[in-house]
Structures are given as structure tokens and as C-alpha cells.
Amino acid sequence: MGRSSTVKETQALFQSLRSAYAATPNNLKIIDVYVGFAVLTAVIQVVYMAVVGSFPFNSFLSGVLSCIGTAVLAVCLRIQVNKDNKEFKDVAPERAFADFILCNLVLHLVIMNFMG
Amino acid sequence: MARSLPGFLALIVAVALICCSFAAAASTFQPISESHRSAALETFDRSYGSLEETYEALQTFDVLGVERKPDVGTAACQSVSQTLVSSSSTLKDIFYALKVNGVLKCEVDADSVEGIVSTLQTAVGSASSLLEFYHSIGGLVLVKNQALKDDLYLADAEGVFRSIKALSQSDGRWRYSSSNPESSTYAAGLALEALAGVISLSSSEIDQSLIGTTKNDILKLFERVEKYDDGAVYFDGEESDAHENQGPITSTWSVIRGITSFAAVTSGNLNLPGEKILGLAKFFLGVGIPGDAKDFFNQVDSLACLENNRVAIPLILSLPATVNSLTRKDTLKVKVSTVLGSDAPPLKIKLVRAKDTPAIESQELKFDSANKVHVLDTLEKSVDVGNYIFVFEIVFNDPEHKKAYAVESKTEVPIFLTGAVKVGNAKIAVLDSDLGSIETQNLDFAGENLVSLGANHLQKLKLRFQLTTPLGHPFKPHQAILKLTHESKVEHVFVVGNTGKQFEIVLDFLGLVEKFYYLSGKYEIQLTVGDAVMNSFFRVIGHLDLDLPEAPEKAPRPPVQPADVYSRYGPKAEIAHIFRAPEKRPPQELLRLGVNLKNFPSAAAPAAFAALFHVGIGAVLLLYVFFWLKLDLFTTLKILGFLGVFLLFVGHRTLSHLASTSSKVKSA
DSSP: OHHHHHHHHHHHHHHHHHHHHHTSOHHHHHHHHHHHHHHHHHHHHHHHHHHHOOOSHHHHHHHHHHHHHHHHHHHHHHHHHOTTOSTTSSSOHHHHHHHHHHHHHHHHHHHHHHHO | OOOOHHHHHHHHHHSOOOOOOOOOOSSOOOOOOHHHHHHHHHHTOSOOOSHHHHHHHHHHHHHHTOOOOHHHHHHHHHHHHHHHHOTTOOHHHHHHHHHHHHHHOOOOOHHHHHHHHHHHHHHHHHOOSHHHHHHHHHHHHHHHHTTSSSSOOOTTHHHHHHHHHTTBOTTSOEESOSSOOOEEHHHHHHHHHHHHHHHHHOSSOOOHHHHHHHHHHHHHHHTTOEEOTTSOEEOOOOOOSSOOOOSHHHHHHHHHHHHHHHHHHSOSOOOOOHHHHHHHHHHHHHTOSOSSHHHHHHHHHHHHHHHTOSSOEEEEEEOSOSEEETTTTOOEEEEEEETTSOBOOSEEEEEEEETTBTTSOOEEOEEETTTTEEEEOOHHHHOOSEEEEEEEEEEESSTTHHHHEEOOSSEEEEEEEEOOOEEEEEEEEEEETTTEEEEEEEOOSSSOOOEEEEEETTEEEEEEEEEEOTTSOBOOOSEEEEEEEETTSOEEEEEOEEOSSOEEEEEEHHHHTTTTTTOOEEEEEEEEEEOTTSOOEEEEEEEEEEEOOOOOTTOOOOOOOOSSGGGGGSOOOOOOOOOOOOOOOOOOOOOOOSOOOTTOOOSHHHHHHHHHHHHHHHHHHHHHHHHHHTOOHHHHHHHHHHHHHHHHHHHHHHHHHHHHHHHHHHHO
């Protein structure tokens, strides 16, 4: 009796999460997709390394780090662009996007250097 | 000496029941009367399903002294014999069969009696629930009282007593069995009756301490009573899914049966206050005539138990008529009787005082032994018309009776003293401001003459009269209203003012012209005088020809008198509802992967910048590829510097343009 009720509760929880998420604006959803893509790429690289071996290690590190780094930058962008977030009300979304682009370029320069 | 319930119920049948007719009594209680008997015939006039229903009907008829139909008796006796002979009868069936036998006194042969007694004795020994105890012990008590078997005793009466006592609770209620925690007041009544049965069936004395604790239980139970404002006291039942019959009437009935049977078999006092017993009687008398057969039986059986019990017999003070006419020289009659209407012991009734009327002094009522009423006949000399609250007190001739009977210390009864109020000195006159009275006519309210007057808007109408009570005092009624009705049925109502000694009203038509809607013509004059204690009347006094000036253009029209009074209840106009247009909802957009070309500026210069921005980013990324493939860091950094500056410039232009457009959209 108890188990089915917890199952029902988790189902209800997911339902409510899904319906709440559907309400988020589209631009945030795009950023979320991008973050998801970056993390997925990182996971694929780790799996590849686990299969093939970690030589050369620096390549692996740079690859994973680039994915994680861009994911982190995208999350920062999302935080700054989200209208509900009161701390970043003064920051125009375009400024946040410019920061995102700049940081990404710097990150990729470093990565390219490290990759060898 | 163990007294049994069927025994003294048979006694009651022998008592003569006096029927009294009565006007509606405000807050007094009336003992059982003729209307109860006829209602009983109606309520119980149906075929009875079970022995329980048969018993209830027969017992009710018995107590009320109603004659039952002969075939009912024979059919019931047959059913009784069958049940007592059959070996598959339940304890409940045997119990009710014996109860019916107690009322009807059917012929029961000795063999079936033996069989029944042995069944019941075994049942007592093996009983575990309260209902089993109640039915088996009750059956044995009935067998003993109907003298069907001699020398009937319970083996181990004290053990049975203890087992029943074990089901009691500390708040005075009883549980139905040791496994079920449900308890109720109804069960308490059953348990007390069963315990009384055990005491009556035991061959030796039961331990006095047990009886003492049971008496304490009864006192605890009585702490749970509910009260009404008029003094009625009852036990509120409990909600129960397993057992029905838990309402206030059934629970109170059960407790009354329990305590009266317990008091009958124990010596000493139960120490219950008389007001509570009187309150229980008032509760059942206050029920009136119940519609349900079970409630009827419960009411009648409880009153029969209270009629002749050893705790305190309640006596009811009632008045056959609370409305007395001074003109007809009615005397105030007061009756004291038991709940079923039997005679009370010799006593005196004193009128202590009348509330808020110091003129009425304390006096004793004379007893009319022929009609068994107490009479107060000095009223018309001292008391005028009106409504009063008389306070009566009962004093027993024999002071010993005070302990045996329960009476109210001071009974308050609302009394209406009515009388014929005379209208005298009635005059109606038309007054002119210059000439004084033009015509004055004397009104004779006794005769049929109608006066005929004429007036115009510059004159006044004056009506004057006096009202005198039978004792000669001026009287102020509740209503004195004058109504003038036009030929077109438009009515005007005025209240006649009182100047202490007489009633007078002056209608100044100059001020009333607008109120009368400028309607000239014949007006009917009608006077209404009304009060609860007088002979109220409304009379058409006469007609008035009123001459009013022409109505100006903007005068208010008289309200249209509806030709058909019910036309205002016809269907109304249809209402068309306007609904708000539904809100515009954004189209359902699922997540798509693609290029978002929204917000791409359409104008030329910003478009060029935007395109250059994307080209710049692409160039940087291409540079990185080359860096990885071929170039070294320093070259890369040099080129990156140039590209970066260019990108910053272009990006700044694009993004600020985008920001300004979006802020324009926001403010717009």
C-alpha cells in the first residue's frame, strides 16, 4: 500500500514539474538544450576515454573541460537572461550574451592551445 | 421486595384516566390526554413484523387504556406459543415473546416453560455481551413475575452481577461487550435493568458494596444529562454504526427504565435530585405526539415507568385553559396530576405572585374535589385584562410526600385574561379652520349606521373615541388604525394616536393632498382596533366625499393597482448573457532545433552589422581551427587581437541596436 502511494506521489511530482517547465520562456529552453548538449558531449568523451584509454591525456582533459566550461557559461547566461531573477534585473540580456560570447572565445583559445 | 415492571404496569391500567381538553399552553406541560389515545390507534394501526413491534403496540395500548382489536390478541398469542416452543428461537425472540405474554396473558403450557427456563439459565451462564445478559435475565424476570414457574433463582447471581458490572465505564456509560470499546447511554440503561433483574432473581443478598458502586455509576451517568431552557432534561444519544436506536428519546427511555427498575429492587435512596426526574418527565411530555411508532412507545413506556417509581414520582401542574375571559366570568382552573393523568396526593396550590404586577397578591386556590381542580375565582374583582405570568407553588398536605414526589419549586405560567372592551364616546367630525366644526356625528359601533361626510382640501377630519376595560380602566390596544380607501382601490393607512385617556386622530387634508395623489371622490373610512386580550374589530364607519384640487402635470401618479394580483409572478424578460471574448493564447510551441531567426533586424544598416557580427564569430572560430592545425600561439594571438577588436565593435553595435528595439517594444 505504501509503495504504490510513493510511486503515485513521484508521478504527481514529475507531472507538476513538467507542467511548470512548459511555462518557461522559449529562449531559456534553448539555453537548456545547449547545456544538455554540452554535458552529453562531455559524457561521450569520458565514455570514449574509458573504452580506448586515456592517451593523450591532455586532449581528453581539454575536450572535457571545453564542454563543461561552455556549459557553465551557458548556465551563467541563463541566469542573467531570466526575467524572474531579481538580482540581475539591471543587466540587459544583450550584455549578458556579449559576455557569453567573449568568455566562450577566450575559453576556446585556451582549449585549442592545451589540446596540442 | 422485588417489584417487577409488568406488575405495576398492570396496576396502572386499573387507574382511571381523566381526559382534559385544553387550549394551546405556552410553556406549560400537559399530561397524557385523549388526543394521545386516538393518535396511538392511528400510529399502531398496521400489521406488526416482529414480536418486538407487537409488544410495543400492545404495551402502548395497555398503558393508555386503549382497546385493542381482538384478532391482534389471538394472532400475537399464537406467535408467542410458537416462539416459546421452538428450539431455534433467539434470546431476543424469547424475551419479547414473554413480554407480549405479560400483556396478553396467553396460555402457556408447563413443558415449554421448563424448556424456556433451562435455555435462559444456560444463556445467562454462557453470556458474554450485554445484550445476551439483558435478554436472558430479562426473560427469567418475566417468567418469575408472570408466575409461570415457582422458585426461580439465578445460580451465582453475584458472579453474573460482577460480569455485567465489568462492562461499565467510569463516566457512567456501559460497553456492549469487552471486545468492543463502543459505549453508550442506551447500553447503560439496559445494564441497569439487567442488574435489577439479577438482584430480584438472587436467592441471597448481593454484596452491598457492589450495589453501592452501581448507585455511584447512576449518579455519574446523570452528570451527562442535557438540559433545555424550559426545564426538560434528557440524555443525548451517541452515533453508532453497529447499533441503531441511539437517539435521545431511546437513550432517555432506556435510562428511565434502568433506574426505576433498579430503585424498585434496592433499599435506600438513589440520591437523584427531584428536578432531574421532573425534567425527564417534562422531556417526554414536551415531545407531544410522536409520529414514529418506536418514539411513541418509548414515550408512553417511560411515562408509565415514571408514573409509579420509587425514586420520585413527578407531578405536573397544568392549566386546562390559559385564556380566561373576565366578561364571561371564567374562573382560573389549575390541575396537578401525574404524567399519565392520575390523581396527585392531597396538596394545596398557592398563587405566589404575578411577575411584574404587584397588584396581585399571594393567595391560595380552592380545591374543587368534584372536578379535581384547584380554582381561583377572585380574579375578576381585582385583575384587569392583559397578559400576565402567574407563579404557582405546590404545598403538600402531608410533608412526607415531599420526598416521594418531584414537583417544580415555582411554576411560571403565562395567562391571558381577556374581556370585552367597550368603545365609548366615539365622535367623528369635519373641521373647518375658520368655522370650527361643521358637522359632528356620534358613532355608534354597535349599530349598523354608516355616516356620510363631505370635505374639501381646506378642511380636517377628526375622529375620537375611548376604550374601557370591564373594570372601568382606560385600555391601550396593540393596534388602532384608520384606513381610507378610494373608489379606485388606492388605500391610505393612518395610526390613531393615544392621549392617555382617549384615542384621537386629525387628518389635515391640506397636507395630505399629494399623498392622496390628488384623487377626489368617495373614500371609505374603516377603523381597526386590535389586541390579544380584547374583542378586536374592524368596522367601516362610513364614507367621506373628498374634494381635492386638480393634479398638476408633474404630480406622482397613484400606483397601478394590479388587476390580477398574481400577474407580478409571471415570467420576466429574457436576459441575454454577453461572454468575454476568449483570451488570445500563444500557439503551442514544442521545442524545435533550428536557427532562431526571430529578432533578426530587418532594416539595412543594423542587418549588415548583425551579419558582420556572425561573420566575425565564425572567423574567430576558424582562426582557432587553424591554430590547432598549423599556427602557433603568438600568430594566433596577433590575429585574434585584430579580429577581437573588430568583433567587439560590430557586436556592440548589433547588440545595442537589439537592446533598443526590445526596450521600445517593452515600453510600447
